[in-house]
Amino acid sequence: MSTPDTGETILSAENLAIDYRTVYGTLSALNGVNLSVVKGESVSFVGDSGCRKSTLGLATVRLLPLNASYSGGRLMLDGKNVATMSNREVVSMRGSTAFMIFQDPLNTLNPVKRVDAQMLEAIRSRARHERVSFNEKEAQKEAVGKLEDVRMPDPESIITRYPHQLSGGQIQRVVIAMGLLMRPKLMIADEPTSALDVTVQAQVLKLLRELQREYNMSIIFITHDINVAYNICDRMAVMYAGEVVEYGEAGKVTRNALHPYSQALIKSVPRTTKDQGRLTTISGAPPNMLNPPDGCRFHTRCPYVMDICKLKSPSEVEKDGELVRCFLHGGTTG
C-alpha cells in the first residue's frame, strides 16, 4: 500500500521531548521525535524493550505517569496540542479521538462485569459526549453488530459472558469492538498480539487491517516484532533509546534499511523462508537513559562508528523519502 501523501494529519510530533523526573535525576525518555500519522494509514513503532515506544503511545493520549513532562517540541492530536489540553478536553479526546488497546487483554476488561455491561458503558459515554439520548435496546443491538464486525462467532452468546469465560483472542476482539463503538479516528495498539498464539495473532492482524480500511481509521501499532510491524503497517518508525532513528514506508525500511540499527534488527530475526547459518547480533546493550552516551545514542554498538558519531548527535535528514538519523546518510550536527 502506498503512503497517503495528502490528507488530514491525525497526529504529528515536532521535535517532541518527554522527560521523567526520577530520584536519580532527569531521564530523557524521548528526544527530538518527528513523525506524522495521516488519516487512514497505519504506522508502527518498532524497537527493543526500553526504547520508549510505549512512552510515545501513552504520550499521545496523555496517559503518562505523573513524573513525566512534555519538555520540548509539540505533539498535535487532531489539531490540538496534547500537552496543553485541559483535563476536560483530555477526557473527551480519549476514546472518541484516540483509543488505546493494551498488551494483556485479561487486564483490560472488568472481571466482575459481563461483556454487554461493559460495551454499553462505552455507548453511554459516547452518547453523553455527543449529547444524544441513550436507548438501551438500540445500544444492545449496536454492541452485537460491532462484535460481528470483529468477526466474533456467536456474538449474542458471547455478549452475555464474563471475561474469564472468554479466550485471550476473544477478549482482544471485545476490546477492539469497544474501541470501534467510540468511532475513534486513531487506534493505538500497544503490543496487542504479543500475548496471543501465532494463529490467533494472525487472525487479529488480519482483522485490524480490514477494520482500518472499513472504518478509514488510523492505527498506531506498537511492537517489538519487526515481522508483525511489517505485516500491519504502511509506514514504520524504528526507535532506539528514545529516538526515532528511521521513519519511512514499511517495505522500504525492511528491504533497504538505512540506519545501522534497523539493518541489524532485521538481520537478527530468524526467518521462516531462509537459511541463515548464523544470525547477525548487535553487540552490547542499549544505553542507560539516565546517562546516555555523548553523540549518537547507537554509537557504542554501531559497526560503522566514526569519530564524529562519538561527539555529536546526528540530525534527521530526508533520504529517498525516508527520515533517517545517521551521519552515514548526511546527518548534520544540528
Add this chain to the structure above:
Amino acid sequence: MVKAVDDVNIKIQEGEVLALVGESGCGKTTLARLIATLETPTAGDILYSGKKLTKKNLNEIRKEIQMVFQNPFESLDPRATVKAIVTEPLQKLGWRKSQKNEGVEKVLNLVGLEYNFAERRPGDLSGGQRQRVAVARAIISTPKIVMLDEPTSALDASVQSQVLNLLLDLRNEFKLTYLFITHNIAVARFISDRMLIMYAGEIVESGPTKQVMSAPKHPYTQALLKSVPSLDTKEVAPPTGEVPSLVNLPPGCRYNPRCPFAMDICRKEDPKPRKVEDEDVACWLYK
C-alpha cells in the same frame, strides 16, 4: 481428567536438535517435563539409551539431563550469586571446591561472560546475561541432553540472536542433544535438525526441519506456517476458530473443526501417524 499428552511416540537421537513446536496449551511443556523425568507418565514408558526409566535409576539418568527455562527473571534465585547458581547442579556430583571454581570460570567463559560475573547477583544482570547464566548452569555438569523451554521468547530480537548463536556453538563443541521447545516456528527452523509439530496434546507431524518447513504435510502445519508474519509477504492466512479445550475434545481428528479438508472419517476416527516420505504425519489425507 485431562489428557495433556496423548499417545505420543518420539525418539531423540544423540547429537540432534529436536524442536517441539506448538501453541500454548498443546502439551509441549508437559511432554518435555515427562522426558526430563519431572513428571511420571500415566501410561507408557520412557527409555534412556535403551534402558527403561524407573524409580531406581532416576537419579543416574537425571545427571545426564539439564533444563533451561523460559523466563530468566524467574528461573534464577535473586539472592544467590552467579557462582552459587551455576554450581548448584554439582552438589550431588561430589565435585571438589577447586574443581567447582575451575568449572565456573570455564562455563562463564563459554557462554560469553567474564569471570567477574561470578560474584554478581541476577539483579545486576540484563535478560540476555541472565539467560547466559542459565545456560552455564545447564552445561557445567556436562549433561548429554539439554531441554530448552522457550529459552529466547522473553528476550529482545538482538539478544535472542546472540543466545541462539551461542546455543548452536555449544552444541557443536560438546556434541550436545537439545530438545528445543518453542512456539516460534522461525526460531525452530533456525536451530533444529528435526521438528515435531504438536496440536492439542498430539504430535500431528514430525520430520526433518527442512522438509517440514518447505513442504508441510498436515493441514495444521500448513496453517501455522501461513500464520507467521514475515518480511517476505504481507499476507497472513490463519486458520479459523481456536484450539479446542483439552477437557472437551472434538470426536475424531482433533483438528477437524478447523480443517479446510475435513472429510467424514476425520469426524469419526483419530488418525494415527503414518510414514509420508521422510516424515510421520497423522492425517487422513495421507493413506
